Amino acid sequence: MRKTNLILVACLHLFCLAVILPGCQTHKTTPAPTLVWQIEVTKFEIMNNLSAIESVTQYNGSKIDVAHAQSPDAGNVYLIINVIIHKEDNQSTASFDWQQLVVNDGSGNSYHRLANDTFLEQYQYTPRITGLELRFGENSGWMCYEIPVSVATGKLTLVYTAEESQQEITLQK
Amino acid sequence: MKQRIFYIIVPIIIILAIAASVLFSGVLVMPTKATLANATPVESYDILEYQYQRELNILSDYANGSYTPQNPYIIQDPYKANPLSALILFETAEPAQVTATVIGKNQYATFTYSMDGFTTHHEVAVLGLYPGQKNQVDLAIIYQNGQEKKYEQFLQTEPLPYDFPNLAVQVSKPEKMEPGVDLMISCLDTNYTYMLDANGDVRGYFSNKNFGHCTAMRVLKNGRLLTTGDVEKLMPYNMYTLWEMNLLGKVFVEYEIPNAVHHDIIELDNGDFLAASNNANMPLGYDTREDVVIRIDRQSGAVTQQYDLRQILDDNRKPYNHYDPGVLNAPNRDWAHTNSVAMDEGDNSIIFSSPIQSAVVKFNADTHEIDWMLSSPEGWDGKFSQYQKYLLTPIGENFEWQWGQHSVKILPDTDGDSNTIDILLFDNGQARSYTQANSINPVNNYSRAVIYRINELNRTVEQIWQFGKELGSGAYATFLGNVEKMQLTGNFNIDFGGMLRQDGVPLDDIVQSVIGRQQVQSRVVEVQQKGEVVFDVSVTPNNSSDAETYQVRKMDLYTAAMRYLLGDSKGQRKGDVQSSEPTSYNLPNFFIPRITLNFKQIYQQNGNLILQGSFLYNGKSYMLGKVLFVLKNKDYQYIFAATPGLNGNFAARFDLNDVQPGEYAIYVAGGVVNGMDALGKVNFGYNPTGYKIQVK
Numbered sequence: 001m002r003k004t005n006l007i008l009v010a011c012l013h014l015f016c017l018a019v020i021l022p023g024c025q026t027h028k029t030t031p032a033p034t035l036v037w038q039i040e041v042t043k044f045e046i047m048n049n050l051s052a053i054e055s056v057t058q059y060n061g062s063k064i065d066v067a068h069a070q071s072p073d074a075g076n077v078y079l080i081i082n083v084i085i086h087k088e089d090n091q092s093t094a095s096f097d098w099q100q101l102v103v104n105d106g107s108g109n110s111y112h113r114l115a116n117d118t119f120l121e122q123y124q125y126t127p128r129i130t131g132l133e134l135r136f137g138e139n140s141g142w143m144c145y146e147i148p149v150s151v152a153t154g155k156l157t158l159v160y161t162a163e164e165s166q167q168e169i170t171l172q173k
Numbered sequence: 174m175k176q177r178i179f180y181i182i183v184p185i186i187i188i189l190a191i192a193a194s195v196l197f198s199g200v201l202v203m204p205t206k207a208t209l210a211n212a213t214p215v216e217s218y219d220i221l222e223y224q225y226q227r228e229l230n231i232l233s234d235y236a237n238g239s240y241t242p243q244n245p246y247i248i249q250d251p252y253k254a255n256p257l258s259a260l261i262l263f264e265t266a267e268p269a270q271v272t273a274t275v276i277g278k279n280q281y282a283t284f285t286y287s288m289d290g291f292t293t294h295h296e297v298a299v300l301g302l303y304p305g306q307k308n309q310v311d312l313a314i315i316y317q318n319g320q321e322k323k324y325e326q327f328l329q330t331e332p333l334p335y336d337f338p339n340l341a342v343q344v345s346k347p348e349k350m351e352p353g354v355d356l357m358i359s360c361l362d363t364n365y366t367y368m369l370d371a372n373g374d375v376r377g378y379f380s381n382k383n384f385g386h387c388t389a390m391r392v393l394k395n396g397r398l399l400t401t402g403d404v405e406k407l408m409p410y411n412m413y414t415l416w417e418m419n420l421l422g423k424v425f426v427e428y429e430i431p432n433a434v435h436h437d438i439i440e441l442d443n444g445d446f447l448a449a450s451n452n453a454n455m456p457l458g459y460d461t462r463e464d465v466v467i468r469i470d471r472q473s474g475a476v477t478q479q480y481d482l483r484q485i486l487d488d489n490r491k492p493y494n495h496y497d498p499g500v501l502n503a504p505n506r507d508w509a510h511t512n513s514v515a516m517d518e519g520d521n522s523i524i525f526s527s528p529i530q531s532a533v534v535k536f537n538a539d540t541h542e543i544d545w546m547l548s549s550p551e552g553w554d555g556k557f558s559q560y561q562k563y564l565l566t567p568i569g570e571n572f573e574w575q576w577g578q579h580s581v582k583i584l585p586d587t588d589g590d591s592n593t594i595d596i597l598l599f600d601n602g603q604a605r606s607y608t609q610a611n612s613i614n615p616v617n618n619y620s621r622a623v624i625y626r627i628n629e630l631n632r633t634v635e636q637i638w639q640f641g642k643e644l645g646s647g648a649y650a651t652f653l654g655n656v657e658k659m660q661l662t663g664n665f666n667i668d669f670g671g672m673l674r675q676d677g678v679p680l681d682d683i684v685q686s687v688i689g690r691q692q693v694q695s696r697v698v699e700v701q702q703k704g705e706v707v708f709d710v711s712v713t714p715n716n717s718s719d720a721e722t723y724q725v726r727k728m729d730l731y732t733a734a735m736r737y738l739l740g741d742s743k744g745q746r747k748g749d750v751q752s753s754e755p756t757s758y759n760l761p762n763f764f765i766p767r768i769t770l771n772f773k774q775i776y777q778q779n780g781n782l783i784l785q786g787s788f789l790y791n792g793k794s795y796m797l798g799k800v801l802f803v804l805k806n807k808d809y810q811y812i813f814a815a816t817p818g819l820n821g822n823f824a825a826r827f828d829l830n831d832v833q834p835g836e837y838a839i840y841v842a843g844g845v846v847n848g849m850d851a852l853g854k855v856n857f858g859y860n861p862t863g864y865k866i867q868v869k
Contacts, residue, residue, distance in 0.1 A: 090234070090237075091237050092237065093234075093237050115305070115332070116305065116331075116332040118331070118332055118333070118335045119335045121334070121335060122336070122716060130250075130256075131331045132249045132250060132256070132330070132331060133247070135231070135234050135248050136230055136231075136233075136234045137230060
């Protein structure tokens with residue numbers, strides 16, 4: 001293969017990587033040594049809105065597509081995170097307090113999990129993790145935050161501030 | 174030239190020979206290490222084990238701390254079954270009795286529950302929390318010396334699921350209503366079973382949509398709820414298991430019923446159960462369904478009596494009805510659709526309801542001889558004229574026959590006449606005729622609750638009360654529904670359970686609803702005997718849900734079923750497990766990848782593989798079709814047939830006890846039929862499911 005062709009192929013690969021990588025979001029965990037509750041982010045997505053098409057068969061046998069859509073408040077996006085929350089220290093009496101789990105942006109603003117994110121399951125984010133206080137064991141699933149679109153491209157961290165479980169997980173895009 | 178032909182033909186022959194040997198060796202459908210490595214393992218699950226382990230986990234976590242009434246241990250939704258429930262655990266230094274009160278919007282929605290006796294260890298069940306808000310729960314601690322202390326707790330709950338049906342309360346007069354909550358029982362697995370208070374607020378629901386389908390839930394004498402479990406034998410509601418449970422979701426006993434149970438179960442005086450059921454060989458080894466009444470021994474869980482209704486009625490009588498799916502050569506005819514059973518223990522007789530035959534029949538439990546039949550005389554002529562002698566003669570004014578009825582109950586005697594028996598039932602009114610020609614259009618039809626007084630000596634029937642006709646088609650429910658007369662107030666709770674509507678216009682097509690092609694709504698009305706409506710709630714679909722209400726049952730939120738301690742006992746399993754043995758089938762030696770599966774359940778339990786779901790063929794759903802599941806590794810292959818339902822649904826429980834230990838890939842094979850003839854031409858498919866199973 002000629003040298004120019006090799007350069008062309010390499011450029012093509014680099015271009016493909018540049019196109020694909022922004023769609024593949026990873027995360028970076030700052031590990032803490034002896035935590036009561038260990039949080040692991042397995043995946044996260046930022047969505048301008050959610051939509052789903054449900055194919056519904058009608059009374060006469062014909063099919064129609066029923067569109068479901070869900071949008072955040074104007075100027076916001078959804079931050080949808082899949083987590084595993086595991087109680088590491090089974091001797092501890094500390095429960096997992098959802099109020100202490102927030103998303104911080106680079107400007108020092110904090111965002112709490114939506115009070116009602118049951119809609120996630122309609123858009124195939126299943127299972128959704130319960131919003132009830134956790135007491136023990138491994139708990140996993142999707143949860144949803146709403147953040148301003150202006151901070152969505154900046155640094156985002158998932159922060160748990162409860163005693164003996166301080167954690168900060170960078171959501172790296 | 175000959176040489177050129179030789180050089181062309183020989184390689185072709187060799188290639189064909191190699192291809193044939195590869196094809197016939199089966200290597201193309203052999204699971205590889207890679208496919209097994211990438212497959213999802215089928216997990217083990219047993220609700221009794223799971224719940225017991227949850228209890229032990231709660232106790233273990235509780236043991237780490239020192240909990241008092243001021244600072245109790247609270248776990249919400251302890252069994253992951255009812256998100257609007259909780260357990261509060263704590264110790265008191267001295268023996269004390271605890272009373273818990275869940276504060277409601279008013280006195281009729283406030284629930285109080287006192288624990289038995291004086292103890293130092295306390296486990297308080299909390300039921301009736303509101304969704305999506307901070308709930309106040311008061312604990313009153315009364316010591317043996319009479320000293321009383323009160324503590325407040327606040328429990329934040331989650332909102333209702335996105336697909337919870339819409340509830341619109343039209344009338345609520347709590348002061349005139351029967352106390353308790355309305356248990357709203359679902360029929361389809363797209364809906365929830367939930368509890369409403371007198372204001373029409375949701376105060377509990379079961380997150381598992383797979384149990385209790387279309388079958389009565391009854392409060393037993395021990396305070397537990399009796400319901401069908403979540404292992405399906407035949408879509409959409411013939412269930413292999415029964416559960417004795419409480420409203421936290423704890424299952425105390427699971428009964429395995431080979432015949433499967435549907436529509437109705439009642440507790441007899443001696444504690445045994447009487448249930449609407451099937452021949453145990455249904456559906457793959459018997460040609461009709463839902464036409465057997467069984468008696469279940471409470472101690473052993475065994476089926477001790479089977480009353481075959483084909484020996485009592487002629488199963489060839491074909492009234493015009495809307496239960497018929499219109500399938501030619503259907504493998505399991507549904508000629509009776511038995512939906513209600515009652516027992517008159519005074520004369521040892523059984524009463525059953527067949528909505529398809531629009532007949533309520535009383536027969537002797539020993540001789541199986543019919544005593545009487547409550548049914549319009551239409552259609553009981555010609556070759557069915559031998560039944561005319563059992564028909565009752567109507568007397569009195571405003572008499573109307575029932576059609577497609579549900580929920581038959583014997584009422585307590587009110588006239589002091591030992592020759593009469595009062596029967597309460599829900600008259601759906603479906604068609605209101607034996608023939609299509611005389612049938613009533615649903616837009617002009619109505620449903621109602623009705624009391625008939627039957628004089629068993631004179632062989633007469635009199636209509637002595639009804640409610641519902643005055644609501645017209647606005648409450649017409651082609652199918653589902655019930656009525657119960659309540660003890661304290663004498664009010665009637667009426668469920669217009671299966672109201673099929675398109676753009677607000679009543680329809681009659683039940684089959685489209687049952688297979689998920691037509692949404693359904695419902696309406697529950699509590700009415701005084703004099704006709705005053707004291708509660709009226711409409712239930713309509715929301716998002717993907719259905720909004721049928723199979724039955725409504727007024728019940729106390731707190732019963733004796735809450736009085737137990739965590740970890741004291743694991744739920745018991747009784748009865749006989751029925752599961753399918755391997756079958757034989759000529760599978761191709763290559764894949765025909767046409768089948769897509771959507772599992773609602775797939776798990777192992779005690780040597781069985783349990784599957785439930787639906788499938789598409791080439792991305793489309795077909796009314797008629799069936800699937801087989803193939804367990805395959807390099808040494809062994811086992812083929813199991815799933816039980817088909819309409820529209821691609823299937824259910825299965827496979828016996829793995831004779832399967833050689835090892836890891837198996839799971840494949841699916843099967844076909845669909847164009848049209849509505851079950852014997853029509855089959856389009857076949859065969860492909861991996863993406864699952865694997867480890868058999869021990």
